[in-house]
Amino acid sequence: MxxxxxxxxxxxxxxxxxxxxxxxxxxxxxxxxxxxxxxxxxxxxxxxxxxxxxxxxxxxxxxxxxxxxxxxxxxxxxxxxxxxxxxxxxxxxxxxxxxxxxxxxxxxxxxxxxxxxxxxxxxxxxxxxxxxxxxxxxxxxxxxxxxxxxxxxxxxxxxxxxxxxxxxSTKGKLINNLDDYMPIANWDLLPMDKYRAHNWHCFDDIDNRSPYAAIYTSLGCPYKCEFCCINAPFGKSTIRYRSPEIIVEELELLNKKYGIKNIKFIDEMFVLHEEHYMKIVDLIIERKLDLNIWCYARVDTVKEHTLKRMKQAGINWLALGIESANPDVRDGARKKMRVKDIEQRVRLIQEAGIRVIGNYIFGLPDDTLESMQETLDMAKELNCEFANMYCAMAYPGSSLYELALKRGWELPEVWHGYSQHAYVMQPLPSKYLSAKEVVKFRDNAFHEYFENPKYLNMLEEKFGKKVREHMEEITKTKLKRKILEK
Missing domain, CATH: 3.40.50.280 (Cobalamin-binding domain)
Incomplete structure (x- = not known):
């Protein structure tokens, strides 16, 4: 049976x-x-x-x-x-x-x-x-x-x-040895011909987004950003690691058995403990794997002396949680970074040949129209190779969710209303803005960023005319929002 x-x-x-x-x-x-x-x-x-x-x-x-x-x-x-x-x-x-x-x-x-x-x-x-x-x-x-x-x-x-x-029943203790409980996966259990990478992940080869795989090298995150919910299964802010050896063995399997080059490290914070991620980098180089990898980092965890070897290993994209240009808004979200530090790290990454995805959030609790405009202006000035623009959302499991319940803020009526791209998406208001104002600003900011000639010219220069045309086609689609129809 x-x-x-x-x-x-x-x-x-x-x-x-x-x-x-x-x-x-x-x-x-x-x-x-x-x-x-x-x-x-x-x-x-x-x-x-x-x-x-x-x-x-x-x-x-x-x-x-x-x-x-x-x-x-x-x-x-x-x-x-x-x-x-x-x-x-x-x-x-x-x-x-x-x-x-x-x-x-x-x-x-x-x-x-x-x-x-x-x-x-x-x-x-x-x-x-x-x-x-x-x-x-x-x-x-x-x-x-x-x-x-x-x-x-x-x-x-x-x-x-x-x-x-x-x-x-009694909640179990966190697993100590991830290698025993997260072994090399049996990928034959999945329909491997159905997966595809993000479009930007393959800007260097836009017609070949498949095959694709995504793996964890660690679980959890030691930070406590108020908008984040990823530690909900673990009950606390913590991080545990699979061994670099088992990770690279799995990467080699994916690369050689399944012909997979496009890889995502799903970890909320891959670039954190240098001993862990650089051991993975060194083993990838040692085994001469041909990979196109993207992963998450914080601006303040990126180290200049590691970037050259990361690039050599095939780490071509780093997603940075920049969130906001305004220090009061950002520090309210427990991210203490200065704008000049952000710009400096972005340029260091790009100088090493690694592309940057800037992640921005509009509608954090202390956001105003002026502070959100600061964030958009910074995003356009940084001109990262790609950008994700989010509305602040009270995800169950985050401290923002508990705050929203306490203050009686309106939450999505259905669970898919938590999707950033859904028609029924319902983000949080800030202290000074309605949820409708936040959504309207975010959607306009998306088009202002991606339709900016400075951005499009950079794309064409780095990736060719085909990628520029691809992005121009994307921006023809405008998301429909129920909240904006009210």
């Missing part, structure tokens, strides 16, 4: 509107794959249905589940970025409901959002169990309990019903 079927939910049309058709990345669900591999190595029979990559409906997903008839269905809810779990809850809920209506199998839900709101998730969704925390050990224990028909009390980190009463 098949023990467990993992389902990776996704609804690109709803989450990204028309941008989801050709422009957004289709990312392999690495954590789901890792959990499945761990259980497979323990002797369980596993399958994965990547409904997002296959672009199939809840009804089609439920039909496949019925045919497979597993002992347990696991919906693991994460997203293309560390904060994107909540926006996938709408489709995850539909899939769970449809499976229950099609075949009454036990369903467990895990992921960042369920960890942040376990009781509410159990109450609202058509699931039997919710995991609050790391998933590997609870999944293993739950499968054994189902096989042996024993009590769920011994399954750690589990929320469940007992005679219609909600109960939860």
């Amino acid at each position: 098949l023990d467990i079927v993992f389902v990776n939910p996704g609804d690109r049309k709803v989450v990204f509107q028309d941008l989801g058709k050709d422009l957004t990345a289709i990312e392999p669900p690495y954590l789901t794959l890792s959990f499945a591999t761990y259980l497979q190595n323990k002797g369980f029979n596993v399958k994965i249905i990547d409904a997002n990559a296959l672009n199939i409906t809840p009804e089609e997903t439920a039909k496949i589940v019925k045919e497979l008839n597993p002992r347990l269905v696991a919906l693991i809810v994460y997203g293309n970025q560390p904060s994107a779990s909540t926006q996938n809850m709408s489709i995850a809920g539909k899939i769970a409901k449809t499976i229950k209506e099609t075949i009454n199998l036990p369903i467990v839900m895990g992921g960042l959002h369920p960890s942040a709101l376990p009781k509410r998730t159990l109450e609202e969704e058509s699931v039997d169990f919710v995991i609050q925390g790391e998933e590997q050990i609870p999944l293993e224990q739950l499968l054994i309990a189902l096989q042996e028909e024993t009590s769920f009390e011994t399954v750690e980190s589990l929320w469940y019903y007992d005679n219609e009463v909600i109960k939860n």
Whole structure:
């Protein structure tokens, strides 16, 4: 008998509107794959249905589940970025409901959002169990309990019903040895021909965004940015590492067996501890892997003496959390950096031949129209090779979410309203601006940045006319926003 079927939910049309058709990345669900591999190595029979990559409906997903008839269905809810779990809850809920209506199998839900709101998730969704925390050990224990028909009390980190009463077991300790619990993944479990990199990731070769893979080298982050929710499954701000040796062995597998060059390191903060990330860099160079990598860094963790070798290893893009130009706004979000430091680090990175994605947030608690304009002006002056422009969002699991509840701020009516690109997106107001004003500024800022001749000329100079035309085509699409229609 098949023990467990993992389902990776996704609804690109709803989450990204028309941008989801050709422009957004289709990312392999690495954590789901890792959990499945761990259980497979323990002797369980596993399958994965990547409904997002296959672009199939809840009804089609439920039909496949019925045919497979597993002992347990696991919906693991994460997203293309560390904060994107909540926006996938709408489709995850539909899939769970449809499976229950099609075949009454036990369903467990895990992921960042369920960890942040376990009781509410159990109450609202058509699931039997919710995991609050790391998933590997609870999944293993739950499968054994189902096989042996024993009590769920011994399954750690589990929320469940007992005679219609909600109960939860003791939360398990954080995993110490990630290599044991996040082994080299069995990538054959995934539809490897369905994944594609971000468009900007492949500006040097825009027609070859596939094949693509994304992996974690660490879990968590030691920082406490108020808008971030990624530590919700861990219960505290912390970071733990897989060994560089196992990571590079997995990269070599992806590169040589699957022909994958485009790689994302999903870690919220890859460029942090030099001993870890530079060991990975050195091993990649030693094994002569041909890779095109992007990863996250903080402005204040980038070190000049590491950049040349990072570039040599194929790290071609660094995503920097710049957030705001205004020091009062930025420090309110617990990021203490000076604008001149930001500019200096961006130029150092670019001089090493590495491209920069600047990440900016509009509508942080202390933002005004003037401070947001400062941020846009800085973004245009920095003129990074790409930019992500976000509205401040109160993601469940973040301190901003708790603040929003305390102050009675309006939150999205549906979970996909947490998507930055959705029609029903509902960001936070700042102390001085309405949510509508923030959305309007962000959407206008996107077009002002990407339609700027200075930016387009830089693109053409670095990547060629085809990439410039590609970006000019993108900006013809204007997102529809319900909040702007009010």
